[in-house]
Amino acid sequence: MIGQVIDITDAKHARVDREQNTWLQRIAGELGRIGGWAVDVASGATQWSETVFDIVGSRGSTPPTIDHLLSLLEPRARATTQAAFDRCVQEQERVDLELTGRNFLGRRLTVRIVGEPQTDQRRVVRIVGAMQDITAAKEVAETAARSAEELRNALEHMTDGLCALDREWRVIYANRAGARMLDTTVDDMIGADIWELFPEAMNSAAHAAYADVLARREPIRIDAYHNPKLNRWFEIDAVPTARGLTAYFRDVTDRRAEWHREARILQAERDAIARLRQLDQMKNTFLTAVSHELRTPLAVVEGAASTLQRLDRNLTDRRRRELTDALVEHSGRLRDLLEDLLDLERLTSTDGGIRPEPFDLVELVGRTVSSARGDRVRVVAPSTTPIAADRVQVERIVANLVGNAEKYALEGEIVVEILAEDLHVRIGVHDAGPGIPADQLEAIFEPFHRLDETHPTPGTGVGLALVAQFARAHGGRAWAESWPEGGGHVFVELPTLQPTLE
16 A cells, blocks of 8 residues: 655645634724725625624625725715725725714714725735724713813812922923913913922922922922912812922912901900000009099198188287198199199190290209209219200109109209210119119009009109100100119100101
């Protein structure tokens, strides 16, 4: 028996490869919804792969004609497709189209068709290509585009400003509200370095916060950031993003102004309440002081007048003079008390009503000290010190300072010192008394405040309050000091010239 052995290994491998390729093509067609097609130019006959049949929804086994397929497309797409195939046949131009219509089952369909011409060296005899169903991808893209457009519209209609930055500090997005708040335009912002665009913000709280957001990848809020160039206040929320950070900001300038206005109103109300309480306390102190101070001179005046009325003819000349002197002295005390109180009331409720005129301060101090039992008082001053001020008020200042020193320093010398400077003159009164405690240096100038309520010499605590008010009315000041060597040391500083003088 004679036989022949034929090696079919290569043929078998080739068959396996063809089967695998067919399988791979089928799998690729199912996954990518891609199928092949061919058109014979002369006869118009078509060939379609199974995937193309599935894409167009054809249930028959015979491929539909080109005209039948064109009828599935929208009118504009039909003309575009016909023109592309004509150019492919006539000019051997490649076909590459994206077409929209409905398949044979009436479902919306979007496909991409590519085709290549095949020639017999003289003319195009066949067009072969592929068709891919991109309906789902197109719908996803359209949905994404609509969502992006809706998001863009929402961002553009936000009242808050929005600015997105990459890690190189470049602006990759800004809405109109943000550009308007920052006094610029969206076109000028996009692509610009934020710190070159707003150099005044370098090394600011915003710069530090943005750097911290990029470093820590955590959001940060800035409750109040002031841009000095714009002179506006902003509230900022900065949040990290995949590309860098996004800042949401609001112009709170008007809100802060309203806060401050309300705070000022609240503080004014608190000050008013405190002032009312102070006035109430002053009233109570005033009533206590005045009732105490009025009682003694009124009793003396009443007693002397009553005695003169009852015993006038039986009184000796000496007794009558004593009663008359008592009437004059204590009525004078009543007058001084009332004048002090009226002066204090006028000064605390008005600008002081000063009437400045030029005079020599040294002469006025010498005369005031002499008329106020100044045998213990020594004046240390230059030969002359010209000043322009209210003569009556300055005289009261000197008299009250010296009188206060005499009251609390029962012994020892009292020195009135005058020191003239270029724009101010200083009057200092020094005594050898017990001194003023450090915690009382300011309180002694408050109305009705007495350093020692048990002091035997009567007083209302009005004298030094008047001194301070007279000084302030002139644009000066009054203060007291506590010296290591003891004693009382009170000073008044007055400007040498008043602005109203020629």
